[in-house]
Amino acid sequence: MTQRPQPDDRFRIRTLRRWYAVSWVVLGLCPPLVSVLDETGTARFWWSSALLAVIALCWAVVVALPGNRVLRPYTFLAVLALGLGGLAWARGDGAALFIVSLPHFWLLAGNPRNAIALSGAAAAATVAGITVHRDGDPDLLTGNIVFTLIGYTAGVLLGLGVARIVEQSDERARRLSVELENAQRRLLDAHRLQGATEERERLAREIHDTLAQGFASIIVLAEAARASLDTDPGRAAQQLLSIENTARDNFAEARVLVGSAPQGGLAPGSVSGTLRRTLDRFTEDTGLIVTAELPEVECDQPTRIALLRCAQESLANVRKHAAATTVDVVLALDAYGVELEITDDGRGFVVEDSRGFGLNGMRKRLAELGGELTVTSSVGDGTRVLAVIPVNGRV
Template sequence: MSADLQVEEPPRRLSGPARFPGARESHVWDRAFGPWDLYFGLVWAATAAFVLGGDFPPLPHRLAAVALLALLVPWYAWAGRPLLLLEPGARYGRSVRYLAGNLALFLPASALAGEARLITFALAPPCFMLLPLRRAVAAMGMVALLPVAGWALLWRPPGNEVFVGVLGSVVTFAFSAFFGAWIIRIIEQSQNRASLIAELDATREEVARLSAERGAHTERERMSREIHDTLAQGFTSLLMLVQAVQSELDTDPAQARRHLDLMAATARQNLAEARALVTGGAPADLDGGSLPDAVRRLAARHDPPAAVSVTGDVRPLAPALEVVALRTCQESLSNAAKHAGPQARCAVSLAYGGSELTVTVRDTGRGFDPAAPAPGYGLRGLRARAAEAGGTAAIDSTASTGTTVTVTLPIR
């Protein structure tokens, strides 16, 4: 027997494979049971008509054969059809009993009237649906060959009629075995493909879910950086200015007024940044201006104001690149204001090269150990921004010598 007609296959049925999460629809065989019921009914009706329309044997024998065949209908509806809807092999004992019942009703009917063998076309498929292939072939052999033996023993027909009957049974058996095995193979391949499609659908849904989660996580990271570098830094500056004003009101009114003006400017800047975040527009300092102008405005709001130097061929860059450069300056100046000390001075440098922009922020503060774990979000976000833009970030600092932050960004 060829590889396509293996005999160690499990039983098959007119129902689909196990369901997988994400399967798009039911298997085609689940939707084919209506036509299968119709097929069974048509074969039964045609068999009954041939039996009743025959000339031999006498009418009482033909009526008895039809009566036996009629019992196959409720037997199929009560015992057979529910089995065909189960998973293959789920009720092997019940399947054997159902097929034995078919044989018990079919053999005497076919012995009484040879035309009753026509119903073999309805009795053969359940053998292959409910039994393993090897046993299904054996059952089909009994369905095809025993009726001829019973008919020949009962009526003692001429030898040529027996020969024709045996030949027809052998052909029926060979046809049923071959096509039964072939159809089982087709069903198996269909089930495998359906399972594969269901798994692919489930995988696609999982990929879509993970992609959505990844997108949401990336957006949260972006918003966290934006809020940290804009609103959070602005509120921190406001808090520091409030503390400074409280200590200067009685001792240095002029300096307190200067800090109050700086508080107002910082508050307006924070409001503008909040609006930019809501609308998804450019940072307030970059809106309608160049990167050097935005850095100068940022440096002017620092207390004390930071020095700014710009070298190279100043030109408009990609908006995303200018945002990274500006946020680098904001984060570095904010860290200097919080950690460098009140006497620290800051300087910002923008160096435009042919293929890269270098942003450097230096302070003369107390410094820190860059290798030590950083509890805050700022330096991690600064490095992440630079990496997303294809650049690098370097932090050089030692105790009592200040800190230098250098970010190099490629110009494309």
């Protein structure tokens, strides 16, 4: 896996190369040109000027057209090595220009092996050019050869050190990239698992609040109808009709859960009308006394569904556990939002000891809408369930 330079890294690399290019022109190419200006017209002047012009032109083409197929960086490095040798032959020196030009080989050669080989070829060409030159001071010529060899050796050591540092940095960057990808993959798996878990919880809550409650009602009604067949056929017929209606409702809810019917499970309408129909069915099935205050309240479909599910769960608990005789239901809209309060006069229970799925499901359903559920009860004193959901910007 190759670690690509980031935009900031590429900007810094380009900046460094520009600064080096300026330094190379000022400290490398200009001094030889200036030194031969007083020899205008001589062969040394023309040779030096021509070689410097070729090196500069070749470098300019490589920099301006880095992707061209005619003049690649290796071609420039070869021209540079030959040019360094030619200038050393024409001028009798060349160590300074060679040392200033060394970074080109490490920047453009592509890898340390090629950089060492090409810069070695340039060092050899420079030394050969100085050796062939006949007009200079022998001590000066020897000094240039020594400095060329020292510069080459130092350049190799420094280049290998920098290459090692860069390699280690790239390796760390690759490891960090792999660790980041692994962390992202684990995070994605965790999110996927969390999503699946939340979806299972949602389906479990929907099944509990709809199908399970419906089947529980069917069982209770069926037992009552069987007991009334001989003593009260009319009552038994009414209970059978309730079983049929409940089964139809369960079938509709099942179609919603499997996705073959529109989401929501409820026909559009007011929340008070929906609650009224639910209470009428409850009264018809149980025979309990139900008093209700259900004014018209404006709310959206999710709020209406949440209030209905809370009412269904509370009424189911009254039927199964409360042994109540009366149930009071109050729907109201106040400064905090829409409130649904359901109170019964049953046996009550200890709220802290309750571990039922229904209460937790109601709390989670209301929490998804920013609301909350409050349950107040004690043994022998009945139960009060209060659901509050913010509506129309109320907090």
